[in-house]
Amino acid sequence: MMQYSRNTIVALASAAGRGGVAVLRLSGAGAAAALEKITGKSCPAPRYAARRRFYHPQDGGLLDDGLVLWFPGPASFTGEDVVELHCHGGRAVTDSLLAALCACDDVRPADAGEFSRRAFHNGKLDLTQAEAIADLVDAETLAQQRQALRQMDGALARLYDGWRHDLIRSLAHLEAYIDFPDEDLPAEVDEGARAGIRSLLQAMRGHLADGHRGERLRDGLAVAVIGPPNAGKSSLTNSLARREAAIVSATAGTTRDVVEVHLDLGGYPVILADTAGLREGSDPIEAEGIRRARARAETADLKIAVFDGASWPALDTHTVNLVDDSTVVVINKGDCLPADQHQTCPTVAGRPAQVISVHSGQGMDAFLSALTAEVQTRLEGQGSAPALTRARHRSALEDCADCLSRSLQAPALELMAEDLRLATRALGRITGRVDVEDLLDVIFRDFCIGK
Ligand SMILES: Nc1nc2c(ncn2[C@@H]2O[C@H](COP(=O)(O)OP(=O)(O)OP(=O)(O)O)[C@@H](O)[C@H]2O)c(=O)[nH]1
Ligand SMILES: [Mg+2]
Structure with a gap:
């Protein structure tokens, strides 16, 4: 500076x-x-x-x-x-x-x-708390605000510093034996250090495999609205956004570009993308729109597949083929379905489909609750562990985990210690504590060298 x-x-x-x-x-x-x-x-x-x-x-x-x-x-x-x-x-x-x-x-x-x-x-403050201040100022929904407040309170710093402290301890014990080579390393020290590293590695991997929920909560969950032309994708998007964000018309193939709207769904941030209707044999501009629609469907965290109730029970196969575990299926234009179909609970590609009508409002409350629940499970983890919130933390943790697993394979004590040192430094990068003084403190406190 x-x-x-x-x-x-x-x-x-x-x-x-x-x-x-x-x-x-x-x-x-x-x-x-x-x-x-x-x-x-x-x-x-x-x-x-x-x-x-x-x-x-x-x-x-x-x-x-x-x-x-x-x-x-x-x-x-x-x-x-x-x-x-x-x-x-x-x-x-x-x-x-x-x-x-x-x-x-x-x-x-x-x-x-x-x-x-x-x-x-x-x-x-440590660096995660400083970052949380920036997140709190940027928070647009309640869940983002809660996550930032938790991080500002030091929840992440405590987790990472706790891990770092455990590592420094293991390292300090190993260092002591390296510095005094006359003493043989007792088997329990070696096994104790390895068991500690293994359990830390497991905790870290669990934290990393969280489906990026903390990062998604900061950025907003990406939700793509897909389906055949004219099914009412743009109508549904506008209804969720409570504004006329996308053009709606009875002409099939109206939407070409991806239209994004930012929503607050029950406190959770969502970036909803309305896309072009999926079909074959269209002009080059529409074909590009369809390519973009498919790309969005692929990268989205969640899809809403909208089928056209007016053509029920025929279902568009392009859309059916994209339905998976991360898809909420709706049949729109419930007002056009034959009356006897209203009672049944249809399924599409093995997923339950909800009958809605953007025009009449039929089924819309139930759909909104189901969608909010899907968003919530993707953004809110189980238990009370704080979520990983930034790519910066993720990359440092991945470096740390790599060093830890390498340390378990190390052929010599010195090499194991070096890997632990690198792992400690990687963790220290997250909170901003990269200091060898800590190591010295533990060595002197635990071993009383020179006594
Ligand atoms: N009867 C009925 N018509 C609807 C409903 N929702 C939308 N529509 C009509 O269906 C037509 C197509 O709606 P859009 O929202 O433009 O459909 P889309 O899926 O975005 O279509 P593309 O952009 O062409 O892929 C419009 O005339 C809407 O007014 C509904 O619930 N019931
Ligand atoms: Mg449209």
């Missing part, structure tokens, strides 16, 4: 633009002095709000009237002295206050993420 001569940072903590109240935040050794300079008064008691007028430090002009808070370090978000100014949320007010603060000694505008970065450097 760039080195600056001024080390107290200031930034708008609330969103840019007009609002009732805006929050400016300062962090660094000069925060209190800057506050005193622009208010002409001393800092209030720590963590108590006080009302102050704000003046420009050079010309003395009144800028605003608001609240201030003073969080002396290290008991602050960044671990440094922090000051918050709650002012009126207008462009001129916030701009002039920022300029006034930057005119104070040692104060400069913050870089992107610099507050969290300082919090990390001062040991207030």
Whole structure:
């Protein structure tokens, strides 16, 4: 990172633009002095709000009237002295206050993420918690918010640090025997270390094989609406989105491009993709649309196969062939089905099919509940284990697991220790703790060398 001569940072903590109240935040050794300079008064008691007028430090002009808070370090978000100014949320007010603060000694505008970065450097957060703050700010649904809050609370950090601690312990024991080669490695130490590595590896593999639910919950579950032309795929998409996102018409082959809508289904984020109707012998543009539809069906986490009730009991074979375990099957235009068909529970390719009608609303509530349940099982795991939320964590964990399984095959103690060291480092990359001091601490605490 760039080195600056001024080390107290200031930034708008609330969103840019007009609002009732805006929050400016300062962090660094000069925060209190800057506050005193622009208010002409001393800092209030720590963590108590006080009302102050704000003046420009050079010309003395009144800028605003608001609240201030003073969080002396290290008991602050960044671990440094922090000051918050709650002012009126207008462009001129916030701009002039920022300029006034930057005119104070040692104060400069913050870089992107610099507050969290300082919090990390001062040991207030690990990297997963810093990432969780970003996720919480980006969360659009309740389930995303819950996941981010859990991670911010340190659920992932505790899991990964716990594993790392176990590894460091095993490593420390091995290192001790490597450093003192006169002593033979007792069989129980060797077997104990191996058993520990095996159980860690198993826990890690279980965590990795979670169907990417945490990452999906961050990004949204990909759901593709597929089916023959004119079945009502776009009508269903619009009904779920509660807006006219896709064109609906009685002409078969209306939808060509993939039309994406973002939904909040019972608190879970979904990216719903309406696609072109599947059929043969169409013009080149439609053929490209169908190719895209098939590609979407292939990569989707979940499919909704929509059949046309008006042609019941004939079923489009292109669509039937795509029905699998990850497909919710619906027969639309239930209003066009013969009355005697309403009572039966049809199946398509071995999956139960729900009869709905986007027009009349028939079966729509039951369909929505079934769809939400399908989404929920894909995003919510069993039990209370926190989910893996980022590709960055996944790749570090995969590296770690590779090192661990290699360590079990290692022909010599030194090589096993080296693999464990690499595994520890890979885990440390996730939380940002990559430090050999930890290893030394454990060695000295557990072995009392030199006693
Ligand atoms: N009777 C009846 N008609 C429906 C229903 N849902 C949709 N339709 C009609 O079916 C026609 C086709 O609807 P779309 O939603 O455009 O169908 P699509 O599957 O997207 O068709 P393509 O984009 O051509 O593949 C339109 O005229 C809709 O008004 C329904 O529940 N009942
Ligand atoms: Mg359509």
